[in-house]
Amino acid sequence: MRPDSISVIYDEKCRKSLSRYFDIIFNKKLAKFKLLKTFPADFQDMNNAEKWKMHNNLLKDFRDYVEDVDLGKIKPNKIVKSSLLDLKIELAKKILERCMFCMRACSVNRLKGETKYCGCDSNFLVSSMFDHYGEEPELVPSFTVFTMGCTMRCLHCQNWTISQWYEPGNLYELEKLAKQVDIARARGCRNLNMVGGDPTPYLYHWLEVSRKISENIATVWNSNSYYSYPSSQLLAEWADVYLLDFKYGNNDCAIKISDAPNYWEACTRNHLIAKEHGELIIRILVLPRHIECCFRPIVEWIVKNLGKDVRVNVMFQYTPHWRADEVPELRRRLNNDEMEQTVRIAKEVGLENFIT
Numbered sequence: 387m388r389p390d391s392i393s394v395i396y397d398e399k400c401r402k403s404l405s406r407y408f409d410i411i412f413n414k415k416l417a418k419f420k421l422l423k424t425f426p427a428d429f430q431d432m433n434n435a436e437k438w439k440m441h442n443n444l445l446k447d448f449r450d451y452v453e454d455v456d457l458g459k460i461k462p463n464k465i466v467k468s469s470l471l472d473l474k475i476e477l478a479k480k481i482l483e484r485c486m487f488c489m490r491a492c493s494v495n496r497l498k499g500e501t502k503y504c505g506c507d508s509n510f511l512v513s514s515m516f517d518h519y520g521e522e523p524e525l526v527p528s529f530t531v532f533t534m535g536c537t538m539r540c541l542h543c544q545n546w547t548i549s550q551w552y553e554p555g556n557l558y559e560l561e562k563l564a565k566q567v568d569i570a571r572a573r574g575c576r577n578l579n580m581v582g583g584d585p586t587p588y589l590y591h592w593l594e595v596s597r598k599i600s601e602n603i604a605t606v607w608n609s610n611s612y613y614s615y616p617s618s619q620l621l622a623e624w625a626d627v628y629l630l631d632f633k634y635g636n637n638d639c640a641i642k643i644s645d646a647p648n649y650w651e652a653c654t655r656n657h658l659i660a661k662e663h664g665e666l667i668i669r670i671l672v673l674p675r676h677i678e679c680c681f682r683p684i685v686e687w688i689v690k691n692l693g694k695d696v697r698v699n700v701m702f703q704y705t706p707h708w709r710a711d712e713v714p715e716l717r718r719r720l721n722n723d724e725m726e727q728t729v730r731i732a733k734e735v736g737l738e739n740f741i742t
C-alpha cells in the first residue's frame with residue numbers, strides 16, 4: 387500500500403468531506419447502489435415521461451431512507467422485485483435510443499449501432515482494468531476500469547489512444563465485469579472507479595453492472611463533468627463519490643482546447659448536483675498560462691458555491707500529449723512560478739482541504 391493511503395484515514399478534513407465513503411470502505415454503511423436495489427419503484431405500464439416523474443419524486447424519499455438506514459433507525463429492505471435502480475436502468479436504456487447522455491445531445495440511436503461524437507455504440511468496450519495505486523490517497527487501491535471513447539476532445543489528452551479510438555477496445559460482458567468487481571473488492575480494493583475517456587457514454591452499462599454486483603463497494607464516477615442534466619439525475623443517489631474534473635474557468639478556453647461549448651454551465655451545474663446527492667472530490671489539472679483565466683475563477687467558484695471544505699486535488703502533472711503542440715502555451719510543463727502562484731491563489735481564496 388502507498389503510505390499516504392493509510393495516513394489519509396486519519397486525515398480529519400478528508401474524513402469529514404468523504405465520511406460516508408470511508409464508512410463504505412470499512413463496511414459500516416452500504417453503497418448507494420445496494421440500497422437502491424432495496425427501494426421499491428413500481429413503474430410497469432408507465433410511459434417514459436411518467437417514469438421520469440416517478441424517478442425524480444422518489445429521489446427525496448430515497449434520501450430519507452438512506453439516512454434512516456445509515457443512522458440505524460431502520461434495517462434495509464430485502465431486495466425488491468422492481469426497484470429504483472431498475473427504474474434508473476430503464477430510463478438510461480431509453481436514452482440510448484436517442485442519445486443525450488452528454489452535452490452534445492447527438493440524438494443517435496446507439497441501440498441500432500449508430501455512433502456520433504464519442505464513437506460509442508451499444509457495446510461496452512474496455513481498454514483496460516486494474517488496481518490503480520496512482521489515484522488520490524483516499525481512493526487507493528482503486529479498481530479502475532478504462533472504457534473507450536470520450537465526450538470531449540482535449541488536445542492534450544493523456545489517454546488519447548483510448549479517448550480517440552486509436553485502439554479498438556475489448557468487448558466486455560457486464561455480468562463478467564460485475565464478477566471482476568466483486569473479486570477486486572474481496573482482495574481489498576476500496577472502490578470501483580469508472581473512467582475512460584469518459585464514463586458518460588456508458589452510464590446505462592454502469593447502472594446495469596451495479597445491479598449485478600454482490601459485494602459492498604463504493605462507486606466512483608470519474609468524469610470530465612460534461613454530462614447532460616438527465617445523466618446528472620440518473621447519477622443522483624447512485625454514485626457514492628463524484629470524482630469530477632473542473633477543467634476551465636471560462637467557455638473560450640474550453641472551446642479552444644477541448645471543443646466543449648457550454649462547459650462552464652454544465653460543469654458548475656454538475657458539481658452542485660454532485661454535492662447535493664453524493665460526496666465530491668474535484669480535480670483541477672493546472673495548465674500552463676491558464677492560472678488567471680481558469681484556475682482562479684474555478685477555485686473562487688468552488689469556495690463560494692461548494693464551500694472551503696470540499697476535497698480538491700490541484701494537479702501539477704500536466705505534460706503535453708497528443709495534439710498539445712497545436713496550442714502554443716500547452717507545449718511545455720508548468721514552471722515553478724506557476725505552481726507557487728497556484729498554491730498561493732488556492733490559499734488566498736480560502737480552500738482548506740486541497741492536496742497537490
Ligand code: SF4
Pocket residue numbers: 485486487488489490491492493494501502503504505506536537586587
Ligand atoms: S454520449 Fe454524448 S457524444 Fe456520445 S452519442 Fe451520446 S450525446 Fe453523443
